[in-house]
Amino acid sequence: MTDAVSGAAGTGAGPERVARVVLVDDHRMFRTGVRAEIGRTELTGIDVVGEADDVESAVQVVAETRPDVVLLDVHLPGGGGVEVLRRSAPLMSDPNGVRFLALSVSDAAEDVIGVIRGGARGYVTKTITGTDLVNAIFRISDGDAVFSPRLAGFVLDAFAATDTPPVDEDLDRLTQREREVLRLIARGYAYKEIAKQLFISVKTVESHVSAVLRKLQLSNRHELTRWATARRLV
Amino acid sequence: MASPPYRRLYRSPHGRMLGGVAHGLALHLGLPVTWVRVAFVLLFFAQGIGVLLYAAFWFVVPIGIGEPAPGAGPRWAYVNGGFVPADAVVGGAELRKGRPRRIGRLRELLQRTFHGETAVAGEAVTDSRPAKGGLGQLLALLLLVVGIMALLSALHIQTAKPYMWPLLTVGVGVALVWRQADDSRWQRWFGLEEGTKRRAAYTRVGAGVLLVVAGTVGFLILQGGDSTVSSVIEAALAVLAGVLVLVGPYALRMWQDLGTERTARIRAQERAEIAAHVHDSVLHTLTLIQRNADDAKEVLRLARAQERELRLWLYRPEAAAEAAPDTLAERIRSVVAEVEDLHGVAVELVCVGDCPMDDRIAAQIQAAREATVNAAKYGGGGPVQVYAEVEGRTVSVFVRDHGPGFDPDSVPEDRMGVRESIIGRMKRNGGTARVRPAPDGGTEVELEMERAHD
Numbered sequence: 001m002t003d004a005v006s007g008a009a010g011t012g013a014g015p016e017r018v019a020r021v022v023l024v025d026d027h028r029m030f031r032t033g034v035r036a037e038i039g040r041t042e043l044t045g046i047d048v049v050g051e052a053d054d055v056e057s058a059v060q061v062v063a064e065t066r067p068d069v070v071l072l073d074v075h076l077p078g079g080g081g082v083e084v085l086r087r088s089a090p091l092m093s094d095p096n097g098v099r100f101l102a103l104s105v106s107d108a109a110e111d112v113i114g115v116i117r118g119g120a121r122g123y124v125t126k127t128i129t130g131t132d133l134v135n136a137i138f139r140i141s142d143g144d145a146v147f148s149p150r151l152a153g154f155v156l157d158a159f160a161a162t163d164t165p166p167v168d169e170d171l172d173r174l175t176q177r178e179r180e181v182l183r184l185i186a187r188g189y190a191y192k193e194i195a196k197q198l199f200i201s202v203k204t205v206e207s208h209v210s211a212v213l214r215k216l217q218l219s220n221r222h223e224l225t226r227w228a229t230a231r232r233l234v
Numbered sequence: 235m236a237s238p239p240y241r242r243l244y245r246s247p248h249g250r251m252l253g254g255v256a257h258g259l260a261l262h263l264g265l266p267v268t269w270v271r272v273a274f275v276l277l278f279f280a281q282g283i284g285v286l287l288y289a290a291f292w293f294v295v296p297i298g299i300g301e302p303a304p305g306a307g308p309r310w311a312y313v314n315g316g317f318v319p320a321d322a323v324v325g326g327a328e329l330r331k332g333r334p335r336r337i338g339r340l341r342e343l344l345q346r347t348f349h350g351e352t353a354v355a356g357e358a359v360t361d362s363r364p365a366k367g368g369l370g371q372l373l374a375l376l377l378l379v380v381g382i383m384a385l386l387s388a389l390h391i392q393t394a395k396p397y398m399w400p401l402l403t404v405g406v407g408v409a410l411v412w413r414q415a416d417d418s419r420w421q422r423w424f425g426l427e428e429g430t431k432r433r434a435a436y437t438r439v440g441a442g443v444l445l446v447v448a449g450t451v452g453f454l455i456l457q458g459g460d461s462t463v464s465s466v467i468e469a470a471l472a473v474l475a476g477v478l479v480l481v482g483p484y485a486l487r488m489w490q491d492l493g494t495e496r497t498a499r500i501r502a503q504e505r506a507e508i509a510a511h512v513h514d515s516v517l518h519t520l521t522l523i524q525r526n527a528d529d530a531k532e533v534l535r536l537a538r539a540q541e542r543e544l545r546l547w548l549y550r551p552e553a554a555a556e557a558a559p560d561t562l563a564e565r566i567r568s569v570v571a572e573v574e575d576l577h578g579v580a581v582e583l584v585c586v587g588d589c590p591m592d593d594r595i596a597a598q599i600q601a602a603r604e605a606t607v608n609a610a611k612y613g614g615g616g617p618v619q620v621y622a623e624v625e626g627r628t629v630s631v632f633v634r635d636h637g638p639g640f641d642p643d644s645v646p647e648d649r650m651g652v653r654e655s656i657i658g659r660m661k662r663n664g665g666t667a668r669v670r671p672a673p674d675g676g677t678e679v680e681l682e683m684e685r686a687h688d
Contacts, residue, residue: 127580127617149582149584149619149621150582150584152584153584153585153586153621156586156623157586157587183621183623186584186586186621186623187584187619187621187632187634187678188582188619188621188632188634189634189672189673190674192674193672193673193674196673196674197673
């Protein structure tokens with residue numbers, strides 16, 4: 001069960017480094033399961049410092065504990081993950097601020113694109129394994145982005161839909177390399193495998209993925225809006 | 235370029251000055267091309283026989299394809315029982331290198347008028363190698379003109395003067411038509427066919443035919459005056475009809491044989507498709523039944539489902555086929571769902587872009603289904619990743635598993651799964667399939683297909 005997120009960052013998951021994590025999910029069973037899977041700090045290096053089960057409590061817990069990473073469910077009572085992101089926006093602005101990783105059972109386009117536009121740094125589905133989730137959390141806390149194959153597919157789709165861009169929107173385009181990286185993610189390659197395939201370092205893969213995420217957020221006004229409108233997602 | 239099993243005489247399309255006769259002969263005989271050219275020139279002084287010979291070779295000998303294309307590597311000539319670089323054989327290379335610009339232009343003009351499109355096409359092909367033509371080609375053209383003049387003067391001496399012009403007209407007409415046939419063949423081999431060139435080709439063939447007819451009629455008029463023309467034409471038509479009666483049945487038979495052969499080929503292909511389908515569906519179900527032999531209920535379910543499916547496939551009415559989803563994404567989604575249900579392994583599908591279905595993509599999806607089934611069966615139980623992408627006219631599908639992986643070359647000959655259902659099927663429909671190990675274990679199957687033109 002890989003979600004293309006098992007990467008070299010996993011080596012950072014030693015006890016010498018601890019990532020503080022908040023779980024946001026409306027199913028208590030799920031929270032308990034995730035905590036049991038990743039919360040053994042001495043093994044995984046992850047310290048679960050708080051839990052929340054709706055938008056209101058999530059915003060409050062995140063503001064109080066200031067964790068490194070928030071594992072955020074997309075469907076929440078009180079407005080959903082997007083609302084949490086909107087209201088926590090001030091916490092995200094500073095470079096060492098709180099980062100959000102969306103963790104959802106849904107992989108529908110509107111959910112994925114919605115939370116990414118809201119500012120989440122990655123998106124994984126709940127089929128992910130514990131090890132992969134730990135890796136993903138550390139990568140997010142290091143400032144990288146985590147893409148699942150489906151998310152990569154959505155991004156490719158969104159950018160492919162607009163093939164003839166005006167020249168001044170160059171900033172919002174994906175470079176050939178970024179497209180390649182995304183395509184390999186969509187094909188089910190882990191970051192490590194992508195690095196091997198393209199003869200680049202894992203760090204470079206991660207920086208490509210981060211660049212894609214940045215462009216994704218920059219592209220709000222242009223491609224993604226158009227793309228989402230065409231699919232009646234907005 | 236290994237020595238061919240037997241050498242046939244071809245005219246060489248590369249490095250030729252006129253028709254490639256001298257070059258082809260040189261390659262065939264293993265002589266330096268200069269010698270052959272000098273021989274032709276010398277023979278021309280013997281009452282223009284050289285020109286006649288050259289023309290005869292030009293008309294009779296087909297243009298060759300055995301030679302490597304220029305720019306594809308060093309060219310080799312067959313000399314004294316061995317191959318040596320052609321440039322060492324072809325004389326006068328240094329002369330061409332420094333060809334003055336004006337002569338080049340003049341040559342181009344001459345080539346345009348004399349060769350028609352070939353000169354231009356030839357330039358496109360041999361762009362990387364400017365040694366072709368130049369002063370040498372100009373000289374060759376001049377020589378040809380002089381040769382024709384000499385020939386005409388010889389004819390002038392021996393026969394009555396008035397026949398010269400009709401003969402000349404017919405000759406030019408025939409040359410035009412043959413030249414065109416030559417070009418079209420040449421262009422087909424090198425993929426230079428363009429819509430705009432076709433009209434010029436028709437014009438040239440038309441002009442050639444017109445010239446031949448005019449020449450013949452002129453000849454007839456000179457032969458017997460106006461009065462006999464009609465009777466001669468009638469006689470000619472009668473002869474033509476006679477020939478048609480004689481040759482017609484043979485031509486018809488040949489045409490029919492061609493058709494029969496084509497249907498046979500189509501039938502063989504259809505048979506291969508059916509075999510592939512039976513392999514995908516029936517054989518897989520039988521495997522599943524063997525595995526679940528103890529579970530009578532499951533066996534029944536599988537058998538019934540398979541029977542239904544096979545019946546539907548064999549006897550489905552055309553309308554049923556149209557009721558099926560008609561875009562790539564829909565179709566591949568349903569196929570993936572089906573495999574997931576049947577094998578109980580999660581399949582993650584990512585689909586980028588979409589396009590309407592056509593026959594080739596249907597074949598590709600069948601191949602993808604087979605690859606997914608393989609991944610589900612032998613992929614170690616982990617999720618199978620399927621990625622489909624439409625980019626322009628190209629549709630690519632990647633199927634990836636995280637199983638132990640396997641070496642496609644080590645699969646025994648009698649196992650048809652990968653070889654026929656995936657690779658063979660893609661090939662038959664004009665696509666490509668690659669099976670390779672994924673970087674960190676597992677196998678990835680890559681299927682690529684160009685969409686049919688809509």
